[in-house]
Structure formats: structure tokens, C-alpha cells
Amino acid sequence: MHTELTNPCHFGQTALTIEDVVDLAHRRRQAMLSPDPAFSRRIQAGADFVDELLRREGVIYGVTTGYGDSCVVNIPPSLVVELPHHLFTYHGCGLGRYLDPVETRSVLAARLASLVCGMSGVSWALLQGLEALLQHDILPMIPAEGSVGASGDLTPLSYVAAVLCGQREVFYQQRVQPAAEALASAGIRPLRLRPKEGLAIMNGTAVMTGLACLAWSRADYLSRLATRLTAINVLASDGNAHHFDAALFAAKPHPGQTRIATRLRQDLDSAQPPLNPDRLQDRYSLRCAPHVIGVLEDALPFLRQLIQTELNSANDNPLVDVEGGRILHGGHFYGGHIALAMDTLKNTVANLADLLDRQLALLVDARFNHGLPSNLSAAQGERAPINHGLKALQISVSAWTAEALKQTMPASVFSRSTECHNQDKVSMGTIAARDCLRVIELTEQVVAAMLIAARQGLALRQRVGLRAELQPELAQMYADLCQRIALVEEDRALDGQLRSLLVDIRNQQWELYGQQ
CATH class of the missing domain: 1.20.200.10 (Fumarase/aspartase (Central domain))
Structure with a gap:
């Protein structure tokens, strides 16, 4: 963590403002998850609910089914854990310039702001992963082009999901390097995404909102x-x-x-x-x-x-x-x-x-x-x-x-x-x-x-x-x-x-x- 940064911005405590995002994007403030135990319990309750539905063999779009038009395809229970990784893998087709560091931080802040609402069924570990990227300034290399702005910013946000899992490239310590190398340098373990977490990261408006x-x-x-x-x-x-x-x-x-x-x-x-x-x-x-x-x-x-x-x-x-x-x-x-x-x-x-x-x-x-x-x-x-x-x-x-x-x-x-x-x-x-x-x-x-x-x-x-x-x-x-x-x-x-x-x-x- 960069201890020189003060005046933390607590995610999950109060609603964020435009100024909060701009300050985070310019490294004037530090991202921190709210320490309130009620907040972490609410996040965990969402992840537990998804797990319970899976145990009951409930049907959940993008978790037990394919994505988009493939929602009619049922996923065998043994393959459910692999599905989120396939989602960010096949969306790795962005082109154009890369978002600059200020823009990338704004995207990470916007995605975290959405997920802390507690309705995405994600784990506490995923929120901590996004918090860590912001705190350590490990910035996914996100191509600017490839989103139509519905079904979310799927392609650009796939680069965020991939980096959390130790894949693709990041800008860290003034150079572009493999994500796995940067995460290891910062002492961060790559995630293995849980069911629903690939969608939760990618299927939203974080790129357009951050920008x-x-x-x-x-x-x-x-x-x-x-x-x-x-x-x-x-x-x-x-x-x-x-x-x-x-x-x-x-x-x-x-x-x-x-x-x-x-x-x-x-x-x-x-x-x-x-x-x-x-x-x-x-x-x-x-x-x-x-x-x-x-x-x-x-x-x-x-x-x-x-x-x-x-x-x-x-x-x-x-x-x-x-x-x-x-x-x-x-x-x-x-x-x-x-x-x-x-x-x-x-x-x-x-x-x-x-x-x-x-x-x-x-x-x-x-x-x-x-x-x-x-x-x-x-x-x-x-x-x-x-x-x-x-x-x-x-x-x-x-x-x-x-x-x-x-x-x-x-x-x-x-x-x-x-x-x-x-x-x-x-x-x-x-x-x-x-x-x-x-x-x-x-x-x-x-x-x-x-x-x-x-x-x-x-x-x-x-x-x-x-x-x-x-x-x-x-x-x-x-x-x-x-x-x-x-x-x-x-x-x-x-x-x-x-x-x-x-x-x-x-x-x-x-x-x-x-x-x-």
C-alpha cells in the first residue's frame, strides 16, 4: 500500500461523487473498502446466496447457462467454475489506444463502486482484488475500443477481470509488464473467479462511467x-x-x-x-x-x-x-x-x-x-x-x-x-x-x-x-x-x-x- 496517500475514499460506506472518482484517478486519495462489519456481511450474503442456488441446481443466467444468445445452453455442473474464465478470455479482442493511467483508475473506481452495492453476488476477495489494484496502482492495459455500451463494457472490462486472475498485461512501476509479475511483486495472489464473478466485473457500465x-x-x-x-x-x-x-x-x-x-x-x-x-x-x-x-x-x-x-x-x-x-x-x-x-x-x-x-x-x-x-x-x-x-x-x-x-x-x-x-x-x-x-x-x-x-x-x-x-x-x-x-x-x-x-x-x- 502507498502509505503516503491520505484521506481515504471508503467504498461501501457512502455514495461516491464525481470528485471522489477524479481524486482517486489522480492518486490524490486512496481507495479503501468500508471497515463496517455490516457491509462485509452484506457482500458475503450475496455470494452465499449464489452458492445456495448452485447447490439446489437453480438456473442462473451466465452461471449455469451460456452468455447472451447462448443462454439456452445449459452448463454441466462440473464446468460451472470454468465459465467465468472463458468469459474474459474470449472477450480479449479490444483494439485502439490503451486507456491512460488516470482513465484506468477511474474505470477501476467505477467498477468497485457498483459491486459494493451488494447485489452482484461477488465475494469479499473480489472486492479486495479491485481495492488492491487501486492501492498498489497496478493498472490493467485496457484497449479503448470494442464496447457498444450495452451488456456492459464487456470487452474493455475483460482486461480488468483477466488481470485480477494474473493474466494479460498491466502498467506498474512505470513500465508495461505481465500481470502475474506485477501481482507477485505486490504480494497479491491471483484470483480464481467464482461463479457469477466474471459477469459481475464485465457486465456493467464502468468504462463509460469512469470516463x-x-x-x-x-x-x-x-x-x-x-x-x-x-x-x-x-x-x-x-x-x-x-x-x-x-x-x-x-x-x-x-x-x-x-x-x-x-x-x-x-x-x-x-x-x-x-x-x-x-x-x-x-x-x-x-x-x-x-x-x-x-x-x-x-x-x-x-x-x-x-x-x-x-x-x-x-x-x-x-x-x-x-x-x-x-x-x-x-x-x-x-x-x-x-x-x-x-x-x-x-x-x-x-x-x-x-x-x-x-x-x-x-x-x-x-x-x-x-x-x-x-x-x-x-x-x-x-x-x-x-x-x-x-x-x-x-x-x-x-x-x-x-x-x-x-x-x-x-x-x-x-x-x-x-x-x-x-x-x-x-x-x-x-x-x-x-x-x-x-x-x-x-x-x-x-x-x-x-x-x-x-x-x-x-x-x-x-x-x-x-x-x-x-x-x-x-x-x-x-x-x-x-x-x-x-x-x-x-x-x-x-x-x-x-x-x-x-x-x-x-x-x-x-x-x-x-x-x-
Whole structure:
């Protein structure tokens, strides 16, 4: 166990939040099973109930029968113990990139969160196995592609099941190595899965849900950053703060939209006279920023509810109702709620990229930036003609924005019929989650570029005359940007700076608007 980690996250004690999963994914907290004896008894009762049914020769899908369309195939009692291992073996067909360590930890956390609900019929040893992977940071190499998001994330989660049994590969101690080797190094004995445990690990929504937690957190931060950047761009373009007046937004009181307008007033001190009294209205990308960012801001609470409900649900099949003495056959592995959340989130985040792209297009164009040099070039004197400022950066922002917008096609409408028409209506939730993360990644690239543009644009506005005082929080962030980013006077490559800023964005470097 990594003893340097404190503030444990107890599984089985209280419902997990998105923030819990994100903290676990980034190794800021440690996974621990609840020490409450009542919890361990509840888990054991589910495993005992499955054993009792097997002794009575009861019929349980995926335990005494084949899987999916093969549910009509009866498994001889002597082969029941082998069935879970066949399940993860034949699902070892994933392709694409491997989930990164942060994503993989989120998946492990999501799967453990579901199993501790106590309705999956698994043993305490299985829960301890998942706990150990998180504690020792033994990360299954999980291919990202191969799940249709119903009957669960079967193929990607098969890599978790296989690793618990000492098979396939893991990322451990900064290298890829055989799972058996890593488990031995950590003093962990491979599991022999009990009946039902293969299904319990694989037949659920952990991949899409874990990724959704990460996407939600990153999108929430992008909402805040886009707001702060908009405020800076209003100042840089000599725009008007009165577009964000409280009385104006009281007339159309969407809560998130109103919150964005309030944050902009906080940054712009709208009690002052208009920055530019000669221009009544700024262009939409500035004037309507609360309406654009506010859509995301209003969607986030609803999407949180969808994601956290899925996270804390028993979402495999069948479920074990110990108190009722029943095996419940259903479809809780269907990821439709996560699919909706991710399709919605990627749309609203892509609109942030588009908003900021339009703001940058105005700032670099001397016809529209109200007195700033073309391309925000800070070069002066005889060298000015050979310097090009942020000309190429604006092109890259346009490319990243276009790609983000292209990715907004909803995945959830592309249901396929699979597995001999047993899985004939599927959610595509995992594809939606991966698409959403890609849109977020592209939008973060846009934001990184806009941080450079904000530093450049505000410095140039100060050079020609800034009409307003910088408010404290905005001034603090601007000072920080000036420390990180040298003014672009002589042309220079910006890719290294952009990559550094992307790390800062993903680490949520700047505290924004009272962020906890």
C-alpha cells in the first residue's frame, strides 16, 4: 500500500461523487473498502446466496447457462467454475489506444463502486482484488475500443477481470509488464473467479462511467476558464461590460447563464460607465457569452445527477436479491444515461471552443479589434514588418475548433444489433464518452491558445490605453500569465508553451470564481 496517500475514499460506506472518482484517478486519495462489519456481511450474503442456488441446481443466467444468445445452453455442473474464465478470455479482442493511467483508475473506481452495492453476488476477495489494484496502482492495459455500451463494457472490462486472475498485461512501476509479475511483486495472489464473478466485473457500465466522471470535471473547469477569458477579451477589445447587467439577466433567469453573467460582472466591474460609450453593442461572441457558456453551466447539474446515479448503481446482470430470495434478470448494463450525458456534454463544450475561436478572430483582425495591431503582434519599429504575431495560432485554433465541432455527432443514435440479435438495442455510451473526451481535449487546446492571446491582447490594450482598472482576481490571473508567457514581440514557436499550458489547464492551475 502507498502509505503516503491520505484521506481515504471508503467504498461501501457512502455514495461516491464525481470528485471522489477524479481524486482517486489522480492518486490524490486512496481507495479503501468500508471497515463496517455490516457491509462485509452484506457482500458475503450475496455470494452465499449464489452458492445456495448452485447447490439446489437453480438456473442462473451466465452461471449455469451460456452468455447472451447462448443462454439456452445449459452448463454441466462440473464446468460451472470454468465459465467465468472463458468469459474474459474470449472477450480479449479490444483494439485502439490503451486507456491512460488516470482513465484506468477511474474505470477501476467505477467498477468497485457498483459491486459494493451488494447485489452482484461477488465475494469479499473480489472486492479486495479491485481495492488492491487501486492501492498498489497496478493498472490493467485496457484497449479503448470494442464496447457498444450495452451488456456492459464487456470487452474493455475483460482486461480488468483477466488481470485480477494474473493474466494479460498491466502498467506498474512505470513500465508495461505481465500481470502475474506485477501481482507477485505486490504480494497479491491471483484470483480464481467464482461463479457469477466474471459477469459481475464485465457486465456493467464502468468504462463509460469512469470516463464520464473525468469528462464532467474537465468540462466544469473549462466553463470557468472560458468565462475568465471572455472577460479578458472584453477588456482587450475595448468592449462593454454593460452587456452583463444584472437587471438584463433577471429578465431571462436561466440559473447557469445568470451565474456566468455574474462572474463576468465580477471580473469587469460593470458598475463603471461603459468601456466604450460610442459602441452600443459588441459582437455576439462577446455580448452573448453568458448565453453560450450558460448552456453548459445549466447542463452540468443535470449531467452530474445522471453520472453519479450510474456510478452508485448495481449495473450488471443478473442481480442478486438476497432479502427477496430471487435472482433478478434485467438490463441495468445499458448505458443510455451516460450516452445522453456524454453526447450533451460534448455539444456544449464544443460550443465553448467555437465561442473562443470567434473571439480570437475578432482580436487578431485590425478591422474589428478597435485599435490593436494586426494579429496582436507586439513588434514595433523597423522589425515590425517581418513579425506576424499570433497569425498561425489563430489558424490552429480554427482547426482545433472545426475538429471539435465535427465530433459532436451524437453516438447514442448509432445503435447496432449485435451478438445474434440478443444485444439488438445498444447505447454506444462508451463511444460517446471517448468522443466527449476528445472534444474536451481539443477545446483545452483552444483554451491554451486563448491564454496566450489573453496575455498578448491585454498587454497591447494597456499599451494603447486601457479604460478600466483590472479587478483583483482577474488582475492576479493576468499577472500569473505574464509570468508564464513572454510577450510575443519577435516571432517564436509556441508549441512548447501550448503544451505547458495544457498541463496547467488539466491540473486546474488557476482557482476561478470561488472554485473549491
